[in-house]
Amino acid sequence: MNHPAARRVLFVCTANICRSPTAEYLARNRFGEAYWRFRSAGFLPSGRVPSDTLVQALAELDVDVRRHRSYQLDRASIAAADLLLTMEGSHVRQATEIDSGAYPKTMPLREAAALLDDWDSSMATIEELLSEIARERDPGSYLGDDWDVDDPYGRSLRVYRRTVAEIGDLVDTVLGRLR
Numbered sequence: 001m002n003h004p005a006a007r008r009v010l011f012v013c014t015a016n017i018c019r020s021p022t023a024e025y026l027a028r029n030r031f032g033e034a035y036w037r038f039r040s041a042g043f044l045p046s047g048r049v050p051s052d053t054l055v056q057a058l059a060e061l062d063v064d065v066r067r068h069r070s071y072q073l074d075r076a077s078i079a080a081a082d083l084l085l086t087m088e089g090s091h092v093r094q095a096t097e098i099d100s101g102a103y104p105k106t107m108p109l110r111e112a113a114a115l116l117d118d119w120d121s122s123m124a125t126i127e128e129l130l131s132e133i134a135r136e137r138d139p140g141s142y143l144g145d146d147w148d149v150d151d152p153y154g155r156s157l158r159v160y161r162r163t164v165a166e167i168g169d170l171v172d173t174v175l176g177r178l179r
Contacts, residue, residue, distance in 0.1 A: 006033065006035055006036055007035065007037070007082045007083070007126055007178075008036075008037045008039070008081045008082045008083075009027065009036060009037070009039075009081065009082065009084075009085060009175075010040065010041060010081035010084045010085070011024050011038070011040040011041075011084075011086075011087070011109070012041055012042065012084055012085070012086045012087065012091050012095060012106075013042050013086070013088070013151070014042055014043055014044065014087075014088070014091070014151065015043070015044040015048060015153070016040055016042030016048070016072075017042070017049065017051065017054070017070050018054055018151060018153050019087040019149055019151060019163065019167060020040035020042060021040050021054075021065055021070075022054065022058065022065075022168075023038075023040065023085065023087075023109065023171050024038045024039060024040035024068075025063050025065050025068070026058075026061075026063060026164075026168050026171050027171050027175055029061075029063050030171065030175070036175070039071070039077065040071065041070075041071045041072065041073040041074075041077055042070055042071070042072065042073060043091075043094055044070065045070075045072055046069065046070055046072045047069055048070040049070075050066075050068050051153070051160075053152075053155075053156075053157050053160045054164075056157060056160075057157060057160040057161050057164045060161070061164070061168075073095060073098060074098065075098060075099045078099040078101070078102045079099065079101070081105065082105065082126050083105055083126050083129070083130070084102060084105055084106040084107075085107065085108070085109040085112055085174065086106060086108050086109065086147075087108070087109060087148065087149045087167075088108065088145070088147065089108050089111075089141060089143065089144065089145065089147040089148060090148075091106075091108070092106050092107065092108065092139075093142060104130060104134060105130055107133050107137070108142070108147030108148070109167070109170045109171070109174065110147045110149060110170060111137075111147045112129065112133075112170075112174045113169075113170045115129065115132060115133060116173060116174055119132075123178070124177055124178055124179065125178065125179060126178060129178065149163065149166060150163060151163075
């Protein structure tokens with residue numbers, strides 16, 4: 001039986017040590033990698049480790065993020081991805097500054113979840129999602145914080161738990177509706 005090529009989803013946040021690795025590891029844990037390839041990246045230099053607080057918050061969900069090392073977003077990782085899901089609206093602009101070709105396949109995770117949640121069809125392809133977002137999107141909406149997932153960096157375990165739960169819900173909504 002032939003399986004279609006795995007779709008590549010890249011989660012993006014500022015430093016790639018809190019929000020985007022949370023999305024990457026939760027997605028891999030919940031959806032596997034039979035049909036998906038998940039990665040994450042940020043805009044700051046590579047090699048940083050996740051905070052102990054994030055390690056603890058994810059360990060409570062049986063997700064081990066201790067081996068994660070941050071990765072700096074570059075043109076090659078943008079080109080390799082089928083879909084880039086950012087943690088803030090401003091990240092859409094920042095990714096586009098690295099590679100102008102990023103814009104058509106980049107959107108905030110929260111925006112993708114809202115769009116798919118409102119969709120009549122129960123399932124959609126990445127191409128259908130990108131086509132819909134191209135029709136509907138307002139680049140000006142990325143200037144505010146409407147689509148942002150709050151950054152828990154340096155905050156309490158309670159804040160990390162809330163952020164992990166929020167990202168988990170968004171990941172479930174998006175990947176649960178994409179085929």
